[in-house]
Amino acid sequence: MAEVTWSPEGEKLFGKLLAAVPEAMRETIKPKLIQMLAQRAGSVAIDEAIIKTMVQEDLPEPQKSALMQAIGMQAPSQPAQEGPSLEWTGKSEIMFELMLGEVPEGMRAIFRGKLSAVIAQKTQSGAVTEDHVNAVVNEIVPEPFKSSILKKFKTLGDFDPAIIGEIVKRFGTSRDKLMFIMHAAQDEIGYLPREAMLAISDKTGIPVSAIYSVASFYKAFRLERTGAHHVKLCCGTACHIHDTAGVGREIETKIAASPGVSIEKTLCLGCCDCAPVVEIDGKVYKGAEAQAKIESITLA
Numbered sequence: 651m652a653e654v655t656w657s658p659e660g661e662k663l664f665g666k667l668l669a670a671v672p673e674a675m676r677e678t679i680k681p682k683l684i685q686m687l688a689q690r691a692g693s694v695a696i697d698e699a700i701i702k703t704m705v706q707e708d709l710p711e712p713q714k715s716a717l718m719q720a721i722g723m724q725a726p727s728q729p730a731q732e733g734p735s736l737e738w739t740g741k742s743e744i745m746f747e748l749m750l751g752e753v754p755e756g757m758r759a760i761f762r763g764k765l766s767a768v769i770a771q772k773t774q775s776g777a778v779t780e781d782h783v784n785a786v787v788n789e790i791v792p793e794p795f796k797s798s799i800l801k802k803f804k805t806l807g808d809f810d811p812a813i814i815g816e817i818v819k820r821f822g823t824s825r826d827k828l829m830f831i832m833h834a835a836q837d838e839i840g841y842l843p844r845e846a847m848l849a850i851s852d853k854t855g856i857p858v859s860a861i862y863s864v865a866s867f868y869k870a871f872r873l874e875r876t877g878a879h880h881v882k883l884c885c886g887t888a889c890h891i892h893d894t895a896g897v898g899r900e901i902e903t904k905i906a907a908s909p910g911v912s913i914e915k916t917l918c919l920g921c922c923d924c925a926p927v928v929e930i931d932g933k934v935y936k937g938a939e940a941q942a943k944i945e946s947i948t949l950a
């Protein structure tokens with residue numbers, strides 16, 4: 651690292667500047683910033699003026715505007731908070747939100763505007779595709795954020811995000827319709843992936859934290875994709891008492907060896923007089939019937 655001397659104010663301002671750099675990048679960026687400052691300072695101590703000039707003249711956008719704002723400077727032009735209006739297709743909007751999710755919250759509004767403008771340039775007034783968002787990430791997002799974002803893109807829920815828009819249109823955006831929207835989304839997709847919750851939040855204005863707490867509170871919501879066949883094993887009192895033949899344990903053993911079958915333990919399925927019961931792909935089976943059905947799906 652370059653040998654430098656600091657004025658007390660300069661050192662303080664540099665600390666503020668570094669604090670605005672996302673934590674994961676701070677150690678990587680620090681020597682580069684000091685090197686740029688050393689070149690500007692020559693043999694004098696680095697003071698506030700040198701730091702401000704370096705930020706203004708040596709850093710690229712959108713980092714420049716964000717860091718200028720972080721250290722109390724007037725950004726070169728007012729950042730477009732909303733950015734240009736874009737027409738999203740496929741998963742492009744969700745990918746864009748995932749990309750923004752890597753930016754520290756305080757800097758997100760600036761990045762939203764700047765990145766939207768970059769995407770608008772790429773689309774040349776056309777609709778935004780997943781390729782456009784991928785290109786922006788590959789071309790201008792620095793490591794380690796780039797790898798992290800691209801990894802998230804690969805594991806994006808395999809559903810058409812337009813589904814969420816249609817569901818919200820059907821139920822409206824009021825908070826008391828949230829459960830209906832979430833159930834409908836789960837029925838369509840098969841589970842509630844993170845991206846579906848983000849899309850619901852985006853379309854309704856309900857904070858994603860509120861949506862996630864509902865999804866994780868109620869057993870009715872599944873946060874992971876189920877197998878081609880989904881088995882609900884009743885663990886209610888009646889089924890527990892009647893499980894004399896060890897139906898549940900046998901089923902669990904069989905299913906463990908069948909990757910296409912997922913299992914979920916659940917409370918009373920509402921047909922205790924037939925206990926022990928299991929629900930397979932939405933249909934309830936009792937005792938021996940359940941065994942036979944399990945045989946057929948695990949051998950399939």
Ligand code: FES
Nearest residue numbers: 886889918919922
């Ligand atoms: S306890 Fe299993 S159906 Fe009621």
